[in-house]
Amino acid sequence: MDLLGDIGQADQLTATRAENAVLQQRVKELTARVKVLQIENESLKAEIEMFRKETALPNFSQLALGQQQTGINKNQTAQMAFVKAGDGTYPSTPAIVLNNLHGLSNPLCCSLNADYTILATGGADGVLSLVRWGSVYTSSAEETVRSAARYSLGTPVMCVAFSMVAKNIVAAACMDGNVYLVDSKAAAAEPQSNDNVVVLPKPHNKYVKSLAWSCHEPTLATASANGSIHIYKITPPTAFEPTMNVQFVTSLHWNDPVETCLFLPNHRFICHVRGTPFLQYFNENTFEPEKQVNLNADSSGNHDYHVSFTIMDLQLSPNQQYLAAATDANRNIILNLEGGIVRNLYGHTADGFSTPKIIWANDSYVVSNTQDQAALCVWDVASSQLVERLTIPHTQPIRALCSSGQNFIVTTSFDKQTCLWMSQHDTSGDSCMDT
Structure with missing residues (x-):
C-alpha cells in the first residue's frame, strides 16, 4: 500500500510540474504580446503627433490663395492669450x-x-x-x-x-x-x-x-x-x-x-x-x-x-x-x-x-x-x-x-x-x- 501511495504522489507531482510548465509558457507568450502592443501604442502616438503637425501646416489651397500664415496662427494666438501672467496692474x-x-x-x-x-x-x-x-x-x-x-x-x-x-x-x-x-x-x-x-x-x-x-x-x-x-x-x-x-x-x-x-x-x-x-x-x-x-x-x-x-x-x-x-x-x-x-x-x-x-x-x-x-x-x-x-x-x-x-x-x-x-x-x- 505504501508503494502504491508513493507512485500516486509521484504521478501527481509530475502532473503539477507539467501544468506549471504550460502556465509559464503562457506567461511568456502574454509578456511578449504586451511588449508588441506597447511598441504598437508608441508607434500610434508617433503617427498621431505627425498627423497633428501636418494638419497645422498650410494646405495647398491656402498657399494658392495667398493665405499662408507665418509664425503663430490666429487660433493659436487666441489660445496663448493667457499664457503670460498679468503685470500686476489692476484697479486696487x-x-x-x-x-x-x-x-x-x-x-x-x-x-x-x-x-x-x-x-x-x-x-x-x-x-x-x-x-x-x-x-x-x-x-x-x-x-x-x-x-x-x-x-x-x-x-x-x-x-x-x-x-x-x-x-x-x-x-x-x-x-x-x-x-x-x-x-x-x-x-x-x-x-x-x-x-x-x-x-x-x-x-x-x-x-x-x-x-x-x-x-x-x-x-x-x-x-x-x-x-x-x-x-x-x-x-x-x-x-x-x-x-x-x-x-x-x-x-x-x-x-x-x-x-x-x-x-x-x-x-x-x-x-x-x-x-x-x-x-x-x-x-x-x-x-x-x-x-x-x-x-x-x-x-x-x-x-x-x-x-x-x-x-x-x-x-x-x-x-x-x-x-x-x-x-x-x-x-x-x-x-x-x-x-x-x-x-x-x-x-x-x-x-x-x-x-x-x-x-x-x-x-x-x-x-x-x-x-x-x-x-x-x-x-x-x-x-x-x-x-x-x-x-x-x-x-x-x-x-x-x-x-x-x-x-x-x-x-x-x-x-x-x-x-x-x-x-x-x-x-x-x-x-x-x-x-
Whole structure:
C-alpha cells in the first residue's frame, strides 16, 4: 500500500510540474504580446503627433490663395492669450467714494457711458441716477451727489446699461418688467424732467434680469425672469428728429428665467437660461437659433446634461476674444467666443441666493464680488489665481460692478456707497477734469 501511495504522489507531482510548465509558457507568450502592443501604442502616438503637425501646416489651397500664415496662427494666438501672467496692474485704489446716491435706499446696478464720464446707477428707491463723477475734482463728493440727474421710474431699478453705439442712450429696467430709455445728453439740460424718458413697448410680466446692447448698431435686448427676451431697434434723436424712436423686433421664449444675455462682436447673440447646461447662440441679424453649447463637455468630448450651475452674468473682454461668466456655484469661468472653457476661477463664494457679478479690469485680470464678505476679488486669468481681496472702503457686500476695461471700475454696495476704483498708476484724475 505504501508503494502504491508513493507512485500516486509521484504521478501527481509530475502532473503539477507539467501544468506549471504550460502556465509559464503562457506567461511568456502574454509578456511578449504586451511588449508588441506597447511598441504598437508608441508607434500610434508617433503617427498621431505627425498627423497633428501636418494638419497645422498650410494646405495647398491656402498657399494658392495667398493665405499662408507665418509664425503663430490666429487660433493659436487666441489660445496663448493667457499664457503670460498679468503685470500686476489692476484697479486696487478706491479713488472716489460717493455716498447715498439713492438716499437711504441701496444702489442695485451701475453702468458707464462710452467715454466713461457719466455713471448711471439704479436703486431700490426706483430712481435712475446719472452723475458726472469727474466733478469731484472741481467741487466735492457731496456736491457731485447733489447735482446728479434723477429720474423716478416707480419700482426698483434692477439693471442699467449704456449703449456704446448710441453713446448718450442709457436703458434702465425695473422690477415691474418695464424698460426705459433716457438720453443722457438731454439730462444735462433738464436733469429732473421725466420728459426725457421713453418707455419701451411690450413690457415683461416679471422683472428684468439683464440688458444687452449690440456693439454694431443701437439694438437692445432685455431678458426677464419670465423666460422671455425682447429685441428692440432704437433710433437716437438727431438735430432733425429730436424724438427717440423705438421699434419692437421680436421675442424669444423659454420656460425658465433668462439670467443673462450678451451681443458678441462676431454678429452673434448669446444667452443662458436657468435650469439648462447650455449657452444658447443666435444670429444677431435674424435672431434665428444657431447652436447651443453644453458647458459640461469634458476634454474627451463627452457631455453631461446635469445642471450643476447657472451663469448669472456674462461680460466680453476688452480685446473682444473672451467671455467672463459668473455662476451661482462658487465658480467663475473664462470662455472663448465659441463657448469653450479656457479657465476656471475659484476662491470666492456665490450660491443660488447670491447675485454674482463679474467684470474685466483689463485683458489680464477679472474682478468679481463675493457673497460672504464686503470684498472685491481679483484674479489673474493666466494663472487662474485669486491675487487679491480688496476690502476697503465697503462695509457691506457688493451688489453691482461695471468697468471701462482699462483699469477703471465701479462698485455699488449695500452700505449705500458707490466706489470708483483706479490702478495705483492712474489715480490723479487728470483724465477726468473735463467732465
